[in-house]
Amino acid sequence: MATPKLEWRGVSKRFGANKVLDGLDLSVAEGRSLALLGRSGQGKSVTIKVALGLMVPEAGSVLLDGVDVTHQRERERRASFAGIGMLFQGAALFDSLPVWENVGFRLINADGVPRAEARARAIEALGLVRLAPEVADLYPSELSGGMQKRVGLARAIAGQPSLLFFDEPTTGLDPITAGAINELIRDKVTSLGCTAVSITHDLHSARTIADDVAMLDAGRIVWQGSASELDHADHPLVRAFVTGNPAGVE
Amino acid sequence: MPHSAPGGVIGWVNALGRAVLDGVAAVGRVGHFAARGVAAAVTPPWYPRQILGQFMAVGFLSLPVVGLTAWFTGAALALNIYSGGDRFNAETVMPQIVALGITRELGPVLAALMLAGRVASAMASEIGAMRATEQVDAMFTLSTEPRRYLIAPRLIAATVSLPLLTLLADLIGVAGGMQVSKLLIDLPYSIYITNTVDFITRWDVESGLIKSAVFGFIIGLMGCYHGDTAKGGARGVGRATTSAMVSSAVLILAADYLISSIFARL
Amino acid sequence: MRAHWGETLMGFVVLAFAGIFLAYALGVTGRSSTGSYEISARFGEAGGIQPGAKVTVSGVKVGAVSSVTIDPKTYMAVIRLSVDESVKLPSDSTAKITSDGLLGGNHITIMPGGAADDLKPGGEVANTQGAVDLFGLIGQVMRPKSDAAPAAASSAAPAPKAATDLPEM
Ligand SMILES: Nc1ncnc2c1ncn2[C@@H]1O[C@H](COP(=O)(O)OP(=O)(O)O)[C@@H](O)[C@H]1O
Numbered sequence A: 001m002a003t004p005k006l007e008w009r010g011v012s013k014r015f016g017a018n019k020v021l022d023g024l025d026l027s028v029a030e031g032r033s034l035a036l037l038g039r040s041g042q043g044k045s046v047t048i049k050v051a052l053g054l055m056v057p058e059a060g061s062v063l064l065d066g067v068d069v070t071h072q073r074e075r076e077r078r079a080s081f082a083g084i085g086m087l088f089q090g091a092a093l094f095d096s097l098p099v100w101e102n103v104g105f106r107l108i109n110a111d112g113v114p115r116a117e118a119r120a121r122a123i124e125a126l127g128l129v130r131l132a133p134e135v136a137d138l139y140p141s142e143l144s145g146g147m148q149k150r151v152g153l154a155r156a157i158a159g160q161p162s163l164l165f166f167d168e169p170t171t172g173l174d175p176i177t178a179g180a181i182n183e184l185i186r187d188k189v190t191s192l193g194c195t196a197v198s199i200t201h202d203l204h205s206a207r208t209i210a211d212d213v214a215m216l217d218a219g220r221i222v223w224q225g226s227a228s229e230l231d232h233a234d235h236p237l238v239r240a241f242v243t244g245n246p247a248g249v250e
Numbered sequence B: 001m002p003h004s005a006p007g008g009v010i011g012w013v014n015a016l017g018r019a020v021l022d023g024v025a026a027v028g029r030v031g032h033f034a035a036r037g038v039a040a041a042v043t044p045p046w047y048p049r050q051i052l053g054q055f056m057a058v059g060f061l062s063l064p065v066v067g068l069t070a071w072f073t074g075a076a077l078a079l080n081i082y083s084g085g086d087r088f089n090a091e092t093v094m095p096q097i098v099a100l101g102i103t104r105e106l107g108p109v110l111a112a113l114m115l116a117g118r119v120a121s122a123m124a125s126e127i128g129a130m131r132a133t134e135q136v137d138a139m140f141t142l143s144t145e146p147r148r149y150l151i152a153p154r155l156i157a158a159t160v161s162l163p164l165l166t167l168l169a170d171l172i173g174v175a176g177g178m179q180v181s182k183l184l185i186d187l188p189y190s191i192y193i194t195n196t197v198d199f200i201t202r203w204d205v206e207s208g209l210i211k212s213a214v215f216g217f218i219i220g221l222m223g224c225y226h227g228d229t230a231k232g233g234a235r236g237v238g239r240a241t242t243s244a245m246v247s248s249a250v251l252i253l254a255a256d257y258l259i260s261s262i263f264a265r266l
Numbered sequence C: 001m002r003a004h005w006g007e008t009l010m011g012f013v014v015l016a017f018a019g020i021f022l023a024y025a026l027g028v029t030g031r032s033s034t035g036s037y038e039i040s041a042r043f044g045e046a047g048g049i050q051p052g053a054k055v056t057v058s059g060v061k062v063g064a065v066s067s068v069t070i071d072p073k074t075y076m077a078v079i080r081l082s083v084d085e086s087v088k089l090p091s092d093s094t095a096k097i098t099s100d101g102l103l104g105g106n107h108i109t110i111m112p113g114g115a116a117d118d119l120k121p122g123g124e125v126a127n128t129q130g131a132v133d134l135f136g137l138i139g140q141v142m143r144p145k146s147d148a149a150p151a152a153a154s155s156a157a158p159a160p161k162a163a164t165d166l167p168e169m
């Protein structure tokens, strides 16, 4: 088997007495799209933040292209991060910067792209998430939650990254926009060959954007399979997700 | 706890020991944060726009409050020399006392205290809010070091701006004293200025500026440190804001005494 | 950066004020002030007089001391006085350093003379009376002999006694 693009090996993370991840093992192959499912508060966001180096696990390691990045120093990590895009659950837009500078942040501050060019590319990225060019000069506080999420998405994909993380990309969006976003993510993977890890609660989204699906519960992956296997899975938690019926889940 | 008498002493010793250890650990954390902040400030990459923006926020926008403070301080100093100092005819040396007091002590300290209130708190709340809303994390994922983008510009701007503001405070403080001298003892402006200039030495002004650079660094450091370590959402940010203000004010006064006593020995 | 016009304007106002004051101060150092003229006077004993000390005529303030320097040739103290334009002093006026009190500083009293012509700006007061060393004076009155003939101290027994009779200051 080829080296996975990204791999979690026995990752444990706790906050005080709250044990969130407990020896989590998971991997994503190059050019695949993984959907991470799980109930609220089970540590899906923490899983991604550990992979990004934003949280340091107590045990285990994270491998990017086969290289252990868990305890990398600043310079090395900047290099590892160059090809990564992340959409945060709460969008996490810089509220002191207008929308276009948010979207073009990496271009301007890390890639040294001239501001005029960064602006043009930011407006282009905004178009991909169905936002009008006029939005570019607004400030994040002037946008609705759904619009902020889309700006966050535009920011994540603006630097042509090869590994993408989406934390609940369609939560809070209307079905039409959500459908467009799902297609955009799908497109990034199929036509550009990106690897994607998306957190979602929405099975319809998962089926659209993901090749593989993993279910996180109690700090471990309790079920993993392809998107098409979802409907026939016999794990009670997956069944409960599919049917929307909490019976059988403690 | 009336029944804790036997264990009371041990409890006290334990608490004291813990407090000392906590204190040492806190100093260590701040020192580590400061060292990394300075390292980021003196090595590339720099973000000129951020540095400029901080100069605007820390330096330029503090001009009114520092100017007003200096004016009233100079004026009040002159007034007190007049009404309290007439016991030994100090009004004849009013310009000299005002100049000395403003340049060596009151200019640097009061400008710094004003900035502790205005700037350290603003930095803490800004960075704290960015932490709480994951903006700092987002910056990491965009290949930009928050330490370089957020912390370094603030440290640079605070350390450089405060001496400049202090220079301005020196000027305006002398002007305030001059105005009061004119009103109270009818001392002509020209003589007031001549006396001030003849009396004051380079070192009087320079020692104040050296102090204020240290104070500026303290303000930037406390603002950034408390913002960066803020925990627990809006409440945490509120606490960080207060801590930044109080700790920078206390550290400024302590550093003032320390530096003054070093200078006194030179 | 979003606009804070009010604050920006205030910043410029403060800078402008400081700039104007600085320009004025730079202009002042070196030239005499308007509305007054300068004269000088030489004293054998300046008695710690400071720039800024009052200059009075008949107890009314008419100006201030603007500088105190030493004439390197004669070792006389040269004191420059800034006097109100409206006060013309006769050329034979006398300048005298007067003490404000036992603990106080000194000021300069000018006793106008009777000459027909006035002192010109930049002129010099011819007659001066330097500061009196008050404590030296007291000492001389109390112990007239001990200063003059220290060797004869034993024969001047009453003098130290008189000194000890003095109330403590
Ligand atoms: N920075 C943090 N400090 C303390 N606890 C945290 C932190 N981040 C997440 N947690 C805890 O970790 C658990 C998982 O959180 P999260 O990964 O956000 O859940 P979700 O699966 O809904 O994304 C929650 O119980 C949360 O309280």
Ligand SMILES: [Mg+2]
Binding pocket: A044, A045, A046, A089, A167
């Ligand atoms: Mg989450």
